[in-house]
Amino acid sequence: MGESNAKYYAARDPLGDEGDFITAPEITQMFGELIGLWLADIWVRAGSPEKVHYVELGPGRGTLTLDAMRTANRYGLDPEIHFVEASEALREIQRQAIPGVQHHDDITSVPEDAPMLLVANEFFDALPVHQLLRSAQNWHERMVGLDENDRFVFVAGDQPMDDIVPPSWRNARQGTMIETSPAAAAIMSEISDRLIAQGGAALIIDYGPRELASGSTLQALQKHTKIDPFDAPGLSDLTAHVDFEMLGQVAERQGAKVMGLTMQGEWLNELGIQTRTEALQRRHPDKQDLIARQRQRLVADDQMGLLFKVLGVSSPEWPDGVGFDI
Numbered sequence: 001m002g003e004s005n006a007k008y009y010a011a012r013d014p015l016g017d018e019g020d021f022i023t024a025p026e027i028t029q030m031f032g033e034l035i036g037l038w039l040a041d042i043w044v045r046a047g048s049p050e051k052v053h054y055v056e057l058g059p060g061r062g063t064l065t066l067d068a069m070r071t072a073n074r075y076g077l078d079p080e081i082h083f084v085e086a087s088e089a090l091r092e093i094q095r096q097a098i099p100g101v102q103h104h105d106d107i108t109s110v111p112e113d114a115p116m117l118l119v120a121n122e123f124f125d126a127l128p129v130h131q132l133l134r135s136a137q138n139w140h141e142r143m144v145g146l147d148e149n150d151r152f153v154f155v156a157g158d159q160p161m162d163d164i165v166p167p168s169w170r171n172a173r174q175g176t177m178i179e180t181s182p183a184a185a186a187i188m189s190e191i192s193d194r195l196i197a198q199g200g201a202a203l204i205i206d207y208g209p210r211e212l213a214s215g216s217t218l219q220a221l222q223k224h225t226k227i228d229p230f231d232a233p234g235l236s237d238l239t240a241h242v243d244f245e246m247l248g249q250v251a252e253r254q255g256a257k258v259m260g261l262t263m264q265g266e267w268l269n270e271l272g273i274q275t276r277t278e279a280l281q282r283r284h285p286d287k288q289d290l291i292a293r294q295r296q297r298l299v300a301d302d303q304m305g306l307l308f309k310v311l312g313v314s315s316p317e318w319p320d321g322v323g324f325d326i
Contacts, residue, residue, distance in 0.1 A: 001218070002128035002183070007234035009087040009126075015060055021221050021237055023122050024205075024264075024304065025064035028294035030280070032067025034271040035203065038322060039068065039117050040075035042201050045319040049199070051114040054079040055107065057187075058123035060090065062097035068119070079117060082110050107190050115315075116200035118191060124206050124247070125239040127183040131216060132161055134176040139165045142177065152230040166212065166246075176214050179240055188247045192254035192313065201259075201314035201321060207307045208241035210261060217241035244309055251313045259312035260324025265305025268298055270323040 015026055024031040043052065056065055065081060072078075082102045085091050091103055104110055131142035138160040145155035162170065169178055191202055208217075220229040222236040229238055248258045262270075277295045281288040299305040312321045 001229075001238045001240075004233040004236075004238050005126050005128075006086070008237060009090070011087075011089050013061065013089060013093060021224060023060060024298055024308075025060065025067065025121065027297055028291070029067045030273055030276050030295065031268075031298060032064040033071045033276065034268060034273060035064065035119060036068030036071030036077075038203070038271060039119075039201075040072040040077045042314075042319060042321045043072075043077050043117065044075060046115070046199070048076060049115050052077070052079040052200070053082055053111060053114050053116045053198075055082045055084065055110055055116055055118040057084045057107070057118070057120040058126070059083045059085060059094060062094040062101070064119065064121055065098060065101075080111075080114075084110070107187065107194070110194070112194070112198055114198065115318075116194055116198050116202075118195075118200065118202040119205070120203070121205045122207075124181075124184050124187075124204065124242045125208070126237070127181050127187070129179040129181045129218070129240045130161070130164070131218070132165060132178050132180065134172050134174055136174055138162055139170075152233065169212070172214070177216055178212060178214055179217060179243070180246070181240075181243060184243065185246060185250050188250040189254055192251045192256035195256050195313060195315045195318075196254065199315045199318060201312065201318055203321075204242075204244075204247060204311040204313070205264065205308065206242040206244075207304075208244055208309065210309065211245045212243050242309075244311055247311060248313075255316065257314050257316045257318070257320075259314055259320050261309055261311045262324055263306050264308035264310055265299035265301065267310040267323040273299060 015022060059065055081098060082104060083094055084104050084107055086105060094101055132139045133142050139162045141157035141161050143155050143157045144152055147153045164180060195202060217240045218229055220227050220236040220238050222232055227236060244261055248261060251258050273295055277291055280291050297303050312324045
């Protein structure tokens with residue numbers, strides 16, 4: 001999964017109608033605007049520190065940042081902008097959209113001299129996962145091998161993997177499969193450490209359950225259609241559901257404050273997406289139905305409203321952010 005996605009993202013813009021998938025910032029400007037409002041609000045209530053770093057992980061075309069900063073700037077928040085982006089193709093698009101943006105291969109090279117406001121929208125789902133299967137005696141990893149025709153197939157690992165199984169799952173019944181992502185845990189740990197040392201807050205927005213569930217969630221997308229993950233490795237987007245339970249546990253273990261975890265639909269409604277929808281409809285009366293459909297796509301239970309979650313994490317010294325039930 002890691003090798004496939006590295007090749008996939010290296011040389012293409014995968015977003016939009018002509019790409020393989022579309023993300024919330026590309027659906028409507030309201031998504032980024034409300035994130036910018038959230039960031040400005042928590043920054044003001046934290047005392048409006050003069051210097052602050054805005055960090056986005058996997059920023060796509062930079063659309064979310066443009067919309068968020070357009071809103072945040074109205075309240076005086078004008079941070080340095082840092083993108084953690086591995087794809088040179090996307091970096092070039094981002095430079096054109098946001099002149100002066102500073103690029104990083106990973107979060108460790110982001111400056112540590114000021115509070116950090118971090119956003120990761122549909123970033124964690126593309127990180128590689130381990131799939132663990134419970135046998136009669138132990139947990140073993142589900143791995144990838146080749147069949148007699150040199151085609152990729154799933155194969156069983158021969159080494160016990162009990163040490164990386166969450167304690168609550170150790171005694172699950174035979175045949176149970178769970179997914180875990182050491183890469184996601186490592187990045188969440190670094191984010192938490194940064195928030196504690198520098199101050200600031202982070203929003204993790206992605207899809208997955210509130211608590212770890214059994215089963216495989218690995219999927220591949222090509223031209224907005226699900227395909228077999230082995231059909232086009234390196235030419236399709238491989239993702240898996242995010243383990244929000246684990247991310248919250250890592251943040252708390254490091255000493256960061258978990259503000260809460262909520263459904264994307266509830267969070268956007270709490271931030272006032274309906275009011276913003278009506279304002280846009282008044283400004284663009286010829287697009288009222290389109291704007292309403294865009295809002296519904298973000299908040300409706302049968303679209304992105306329930307499956308997508310928003311995790312808020314901050315420095316213990318920073319205030320709680322709007323939209324979370326603490």
